[in-house]
Amino acid sequence: MLEQKILNIKNTALGEINKALSKEQVFSLRVKYLGRKSEFNNILKNIKSLSPDEKKKIGHLANTAKKEIENEFEKAEKLIKAKSFDHKAEKIDVTIPGKKMKQGHLHPITIVQNEIEDIFSGMGFEIADGPEVETEWYNFDALNIPADHPARDAWDTFWIKPETKNKERLALRPHTSPVQIRYMQKNKPPFRIIVPGKCFRREATDAAHEHTFYQFEALVVGEDINVGHFKYIGEQFFSKFFKKDIKVRLRPSYFPFTEPSFEFDISCTVCGGKKCKSCKGNGWLEIGGCGMVNQKVFEAAGYPKGKYQGFAWGFGLERLAMMKWKIDDIRLFESGDLRFINQF
Ligand code: DAH
Numbered sequence: 001m002l003e004q005k006i007l008n009i010k011n012t013a014l015g016e017i018n019k020a021l022s023k024e025q026v027f028s029l030r031v032k033y034l035g036r037k038s039e040f041n042n043i044l045k046n047i048k049s050l051s052p053d054e055k056k057k058i059g060h061l062a063n064t065a066k067k068e069i070e071n072e073f074e075k076a077e078k079l080i081k082a083k084s085f086d087h088k089a090e091k092i093d094v095t096i097p098g099k100k101m102k103q104g105h106l107h108p109i110t111i112v113q114n115e116i117e118d119i120f121s122g123m124g125f126e127i128a129d130g131p132e133v134e135t136e137w138y139n140f141d142a143l144n145i146p147a148d149h150p151a152r153d154a155w156d157t158f159w160i161k162p163e164t165k166n167k168e169r170l171a172l173r174p175h176t177s178p179v180q181i182r183y184m185q186k187n188k189p190p191f192r193i194i195v196p197g198k199c200f201r202r203e204a205t206d207a208a209h210e211h212t213f214y215q216f217e218a219l220v221v222g223e224d225i226n227v228g229h230f231k232y233i234g235e236q237f238f239s240k241f242f243k244k245d246i247k248v249r250l251r252p253s254y255f256p257f258t259e260p261s262f263e264f265d266i267s268c269t270v271c272g273g274k275k276c277k278s279c280k281g282n283g284w285l286e287i288g289g290c291g292m293v294n295q296k297v298f299e300a301a302g303y304p305k306g307k308y309q310g311f312a313w314g315f316g317l318e319r320l321a322m323m324k325w326k327i328d329d330i331r332l333f334e335s336g337d338l339r340f341i342n343q344f
Contacts, residue, residue: 002054044062047059106344108333111344113196116194120194125192126191126194131173139173143180158171160172172199184298185301189221192221195218196317199214206331213316214317214318216317219310220233234248235247241324244269249266257291262289262290262291266284266287288313298310318330318333
């Protein structure tokens, strides 16, 4: 009797659920068949008063029937949901402009550095690297700048307190020149390298001076390197960098690590030497220091005295970037000012 009742309820429930067309219909059928006041619930409630044997049999039957009904509800709900999905309202308008993604870009100094590396790689140069925190010996002594030499003032930098008194002093390198020594200790001539990198000085900053800046060192060593090679390489590089014919001029100067030493000038990138506002009516622009490597520097690196000759220079990357893009204040590079940076 009870068994038949349960099966009947199940069958009519499944039939009706199957025909349900809306969420609301499903809901009321749920109340009707599984709700607290439903016939089915009534049967379930009364199972506990049956004999143990019957309890088992009817209990099992009721549970499977309930599960079947539940499944049917789930199926119906899913179907109704899928059918009621309004494809027209969900239409995708492919003509709406997309959201622009913010994309970063290289810093102007990095752009210039990459360009320099490209040009020198093309001329068979290797790109070398060295530490920014450097020992006193590499920064100065090995470059023929002893502790009591007045030239040290020109490279005044930031010193790092040594952990113990007898440990060698470290400083933020004031130029890329110490990498000359590091490279020569590990390599035998002939070679040609450039060393682009960050440098630091204890500067009172102004439009032309920064405490943090970039240089690129060049070092070419062999048994017969002379000033002629040096002028030619310089001319080639600057002509490629500024994409026009550039002339080069050397003026006598002094650096402890070169002998003889020069100041390196190029013909004005704007007027080509005819004299204009950019070169202050001079026709030439100052680039930086250079010279033939002092034999004392070779000795410090462990080379035999007098065997090799070489040339070296140390030029500022900011100076080249400023000339290329006509920037009038070096402080802009490290300012983090997006109005400046986003122009590149
Ligand atoms: N290290 C020098 C400076 O920072 C620049 C320099 C001058 C580098 C002459 C050289 C050189 O290699 O030969 O002022």
